[in-house]
Amino acid sequence: MSKQVSPNVPESVQQRVAELHEILHYHNHRYYVLDDPELPDAEYDKLLRELQDIEEKYPETLTVESPTQRVGALPLSEFTQVKHLVPMLSLGNAFNEEEVLAFEKRLLDKLGEKDITIEYSVEPKLDGLAVSLLYENGVLVQAATRGDGETGENITENVRTIRQVPLKLSGKNIPQRLEVRGEVYMPKASFEALNNKARENGDKTFVNPRNAAAGSLRQLDSRITASRNLAMYCYATGLIEGGTLAANHSDAMKQLADWGLPICPENKVVSGAAGCLEYYNEIGDKRDSLSYEIDGVVFKVNSLELQNKLGFVSRAPRWAIAHKFPAQEQMTLINDVEFQVGRTGALTPVARLEPVFVGGVTVTNATLHNMDEIKRKDVRIGDTVIVRRAGDVIPEVARIVPDKRPADAKEIVIPSHCPVCDSTVELIEGEAVARCTGGLFCPAQRKEAIKHFASRKALDIDGLGDKLVEQLFDEKLIKNVSDLFSLNEESLIKLERMGEKSAQNLIKALEDSKHPVLARFIYSLGIREVGETTAKSLANHYYSLEAIKAADLDSLQSVDDVGPIVANHIVTFFQQEHNNEVIQALLDAGVEPQNPEKRQSTESLPLAGNTYVLTGTLEKLKRNEAKEQLEALGAKVSGSISKNTTTLFAGEKAGSKLTKAEELGVPVSDENELINLLKKLHSDA
Numbered sequence: 001m002s003k004q005v006s007p008n009v010p011e012s013v014q015q016r017v018a019e020l021h022e023i024l025h026y027h028n029h030r031y032y033v034l035d036d037p038e039l040p041d042a043e044y045d046k047l048l049r050e051l052q053d054i055e056e057k058y059p060e061t062l063t064v065e066s067p068t069q070r071v072g073a074l075p076l077s078e079f080t081q082v083k084h085l086v087p088m089l090s091l092g093n094a095f096n097e098e099e100v101l102a103f104e105k106r107l108l109d110k111l112g113e114k115d116i117t118i119e120y121s122v123e124p125k126l127d128g129l130a131v132s133l134l135y136e137n138g139v140l141v142q143a144a145t146r147g148d149g150e151t152g153e154n155i156t157e158n159v160r161t162i163r164q165v166p167l168k169l170s171g172k173n174i175p176q177r178l179e180v181r182g183e184v185y186m187p188k189a190s191f192e193a194l195n196n197k198a199r200e201n202g203d204k205t206f207v208n209p210r211n212a213a214a215g216s217l218r219q220l221d222s223r224i225t226a227s228r229n230l231a232m233y234c235y236a237t238g239l240i241e242g243g244t245l246a247a248n249h250s251d252a253m254k255q256l257a258d259w260g261l262p263i264c265p266e267n268k269v270v271s272g273a274a275g276c277l278e279y280y281n282e283i284g285d286k287r288d289s290l291s292y293e294i295d296g297v298v299f300k301v302n303s304l305e306l307q308n309k310l311g312f313v314s315r316a317p318r319w320a321i322a323h324k325f326p327a328q329e330q331m332t333l334i335n336d337v338e339f340q341v342g343r344t345g346a347l348t349p350v351a352r353l354e355p356v357f358v359g360g361v362t363v364t365n366a367t368l369h370n371m372d373e374i375k376r377k378d379v380r381i382g383d384t385v386i387v388r389r390a391g392d393v394i395p396e397v398a399r400i401v402p403d404k405r406p407a408d409a410k411e412i413v414i415p416s417h418c419p420v421c422d423s424t425v426e427l428i429e430g431e432a433v434a435r436c437t438g439g440l441f442c443p444a445q446r447k448e449a450i451k452h453f454a455s456r457k458a459l460d461i462d463g464l465g466d467k468l469v470e471q472l473f474d475e476k477l478i479k480n481v482s483d484l485f486s487l488n489e490e491s492l493i494k495l496e497r498m499g500e501k502s503a504q505n506l507i508k509a510l511e512d513s514k515h516p517v518l519a520r521f522i523y524s525l526g527i528r529e530v531g532e533t534t535a536k537s538l539a540n541h542y543y544s545l546e547a548i549k550a551a552d553l554d555s556l557q558s559v560d561d562v563g564p565i566v567a568n569h570i571v572t573f574f575q576q577e578h579n580n581e582v583i584q585a586l587l588d589a590g591v592e593p594q595n596p597e598k599r600q601s602t603e604s605l606p607l608a609g610n611t612y613v614l615t616g617t618l619e620k621l622k623r624n625e626a627k628e629q630l631e632a633l634g635a636k637v638s639g640s641i642s643k644n645t646t647t648l649f650a651g652e653k654a655g656s657k658l659t660k661a662e663e664l665g666v667p668v669s670d671e672n673e674l675i676n677l678l679k680k681l682h683s684d685a
């Protein structure tokens with residue numbers, strides 16, 4: 001800075017100004033040139049405002065090269081340059097109602113008016129990058145970025161790949177030369193898809209749709225741009241020769257639309273600052289449902305005559321202002337990381353933050369998702385991070401600020417034991433999610449464990465659905481599955497919506513469920529990845545609970561459809577003392593798993609080779625019981641009819657399966673015949 005600084009300006013202020021110039025230039029470069037900002041916008045804005053405040057207080061410090069006087073950054077030299085015929089400017093900002101009212105007051109003062117109502121064109125503030133389109137005789141001849149406002153980059157080929165941009169205008173009275181300005185943006189869905197793909201390929205992701213749009217448009221190879229699904233809305237004109245436009249902004253935009261240019265359908269005309277503020281709220285409510293990202297709304301004096309009277313300040317028109325939404329990204333510190341245990345035992349790392357105001361609320365915690373994400377973002381305790389809260393989504397740590405990492409930043413490690421129940425934590429190699437293995441005991445997981453235990457494919461306790469489990473649990477009548485069997489009528493009746501009859505029925509159902517076949521019992525324990533089929537294989541391999549508990553990794557892997565991971569889940573599950581305590585309590589309560597009989601092979605069984613289908617409502621037998629009994633006799637029970645079906649057993653209200661069986665000529669019988677068949681074979685045995 002060669003400028004002679006007056007002695008009125010304290011040395012420390014001069015130093016700070018120089019520092020701010022350097023910092024802001026650096027961040028402008030990262031943002032506008034590299035499309036890879038390091039700071040959240042709010043943090044950048046703070047620095048810019050600090051400089052503006054100093055310049056206001058000490059006008060001697062203001063220089064033409066100050067970042068407060070310029071927009072954007074110099075264009076990249078890889079592109080040919082385009083000198084703008086009319087400079088492309090930025091917009092002033094308002095962050096609250098007072099600033100909007102102050103804006104209107106400035107307008108009235110400048111116009112020397114008191115009592116007029118100003119009409120505004122109000123528009124979403126699209127979060128992309130400004131582009132200028134030049135049409136000659138209605139044909140697109142050039143497109144350019146804003147660059148530093150004076151000179152931009154020639155990106156004609158790239159803009160030609162954007163579907164909304166007409167290569168040729170149509171309609172009447174098109175000026176000979178017409179410069180149209182607008183925002184090129186990346187729709188939310190394209191942004192998600194682009195980043196997901198980058199993540200899959202291990203490539204760098206874009207920080208937000210704006211930087212993604214800029215990065216995609218400023219490509220030397222327009223085929224890349226074409227693959228990025230960019231879009232555009234126009235919101236202004238620049239140079240006009242050989243023709244005229246309407247006398248106010250909103251009508252001019254309608255004209256552009258008539259010629260085939262894309263105009264945002266949310267644009268409106270309102271009266272006065274009050275109308276502007278109303279529009280701000282209206283669009284704020286709509287924001288999440290829009291298919292593109294916006295970061296505020298823009299209010300523009302609608303009359304071009306008034307616009308001309310008002311003119312410009314250094315880097316923005318006086319007649320327009322951007323009213324910004326609360327920032328969705330803020331910078332703060334990670335004080336600690338804790339692990340939360342979910343309903344299914346998954347451990348989620350959660351960052352405890354230095355409280356920060358973001359997205360309109362104070363945030364103290366942010367999710368780190370899982371260990372893969374932590375690794376990918378390289379997050380440590382003590383890091384300065386950017387926290388993002390968009391819409392109703394849970395706040396997340398978006399990225400770290402590497403330069404601000406302290407020397408003693410601590411690596412985040414998964415605890416070896418569950419922070420809730422102290423059971424072993426299992427992290428399978430190649431899996432992102434770590435889990436608590438104390439499924440039956442862990443307070444974080446008990447509720448789900450009980451629901452699973454009572455469910456149809458598990459112990460199938462009649463009348464004990466998810467809702468009732470919730471109720472019993474919340475009323476503290478049960479803590480874990482073994483408590484179910486000490487429920488009594490008296491305590492049940494006290495529950496809301498529980499009659500005497502239902503209470504009796506539930507007690508009876510619990511009693512009836514005490515003799516499950518071993519496979520069901522194993523399944524009901526909710527061991528991770530042990531489904532119905534695996535539970536059956538285990539039961540038919542080991543024949544008793546004791547034997548399954550005693551099995552080691554090698555032995556387990558010799559069982560049908562048990563691989564190393566599932567084997568590990570099983571061994572770890574039974575290693576947890578607390579799980580075993582709950583199982584013992586079940587056995588003590590009288591639950592008695594029915595071990596399968598050791599048999600040579602199903603081929604010698606009486607129903608071997610037969611395939612049955614069950615349909616409709618069975619009156620006396622439960623569908624599951626019927627299935628198990630048939631299978632125990634060597635039959636297959638299938639869910640669909642084919643010409644290989646031996647017999648269809650149809651209960652009440654049988655539907656399409658009955659029709660299908662009749663079509664295929666498959667024999668059909670009823671429930672009584674099924675019961676007779678089972679009885680007969682049982683007495684034969």
Ligand SMILES: NC(=O)c1ccc[n+]([C@@H]2O[C@H](COP(=O)([O-])OP(=O)(O)OC[C@H]3O[C@@H](n4cnc5c(N)ncnc54)[C@H](O)[C@@H]3O)[C@@H](O)[C@H]2O)c1
Pocket residue numbers: 027028030031032037038039040041042044045071072089090091123124125126127128129130131146182183235298322
């Ligand atoms: N994080 C960083 O390091 C960093 C660095 C530099 C700038 N920034 C951010 O960039 C922003 C400043 O950038 P800017 O100068 O491009 O200004 P801006 O984005 O705040 O506003 C001006 C721009 O708004 C756009 N716009 C969208 N809809 C519009 C509409 N309907 N009518 C008119 N214009 C519309 C135009 O592209 C215009 O150029 C600030 O939010 C700042 O925080 C961040």
Ligand SMILES: [Zn+2]
Pocket residue numbers: 341418419420421422423436437438442443444
């Ligand atoms: Zn636990």
